[in-house]
Amino acid sequence: MDLAARKDHHRRETMIYRRLPIIIVLSIFILSCATAGKRIDVEAVKQNIIIGKSTKEDVVRICGEPPDTDYDAKNETEIWKYAYIDKSMTGTGVLTSVVGISEWKSETTLVDIYFKKNVVSDIKCQTSSKTKVHY
Secondary structure: OOHHHHHHHHHHHHHHHHHHHHHHHHHHHHOOEEEEEOOOOHHHHHHHOOOOOOEHHHHHHHHOOOOEEEEEOOOOEEEEEEEEEEEEEOHHHHHHHHHOOEEEEEEEEEEEEEEEOOEEEEEEEEEEEEEEEEO
16 A cells, blocks of 8 residues: 555544544434323313313313223223323433443323213323433
């Protein structure tokens, strides 16, 4: 290899090694999130679904079709269950994951809507947000 070819080869290798940290961080970031379910606006549920008045059709219009349903035979109540989970690595977690420490944030929303004879009889909402460090 002549001198010019070696310099060109060295320049290309240097560019690859300079970009390697960026490629690693972007790969970790892309692979560091997961979601499940459909995001539910709890405030819209509380404001627009009225216990004793709203029907299944009203709930479908506001929340969409339920991904899961249950039936309580004892109370003759149908339960529509909505859940959304979003788990992702924080910016700090992306940077520190290179040394084996990661920080994760998870947000969970659970909404259960109870029906008696096609009319909403109760609504239970639960939201949580947590940040955890994993070693």
